[in-house]
Amino acid sequence: MTDHLSDLRNRLVIGWKSPRTWRLNGPTAAAYPVMEIADAQPVPFPGFDRLILDYPQLxxxxxxHRYASWRTALSSVVGIYLITDTRDGRHYVGKADGAENINQRWGVYASNGHGGNVELRGLDPSTFRYSLLRVFDPSTPTREIDESESHFKRALDTRNHGLNRN
Structure with missing residues (x-):
């Protein structure tokens, strides 16, 4: 089984010819017309404080489409996030600030697995877990966000025992 088209699971609507037939063989089913791909059921956003995602979820x-409200919420904030390598428990503390919101920053991680971070480049992102430590309004001064990021790096000791170099 593959997850290649998993976002389409349970969404195919076909023109069913006989109300008494509940299953079809492949060659017969191939002749039934596809009427639509139904909208995915939206997944409710759990809130910033409850958000924990593994790499496939990210x-x-x-x-x-079913996560559109999540992207909207993540686009509305900047802040400090945590990436945990679940193989060994090491942490990486990062930030999204200025013109880059959380959704944009995490979108880079979703596409390449490392977000351009040197310490994450050689690691397998399939073992990463993503969460938010603190969110800010986008109008928050960069200095305040930088101070918060430094605080979490110190508190979690990610420079000595984690994945942060700076």
Whole structure:
């Protein structure tokens, strides 16, 4: 089984010819017309404080229609996030600030797995877990966000025992 088209699962609507037939063989089913691909059921956004995603979930949030409200919420804030490598428990503390919101920053991680971070480049992102430590309004001064990022790096000791170099 593959997850290649998993975002389309349970959404195919076909023109069913016989109300008494409940299953079809492949060659017969191939002749039935596809009427539509139904909208995916939206997944409710859990809130910033409850958001914990593994790498496949992050990729789904960034591309699937059912997570549109999540992208809207993540686009409305900047802040400090945590990436945990679940293989060994090491942490990476990062930030999205200025013109880059959380949705934009996490979109880069979803596409390449490392977001351009040197310490994350050689690691397998399939073992990463993403969460938010603190969110800010986009109008928050960069200095305040930088101070918060430094605080979390110190508190979690990610420079000595984690994945932060700076």
């Amino acid at each position: 990729q789904a949030v960034m591309r699937e």
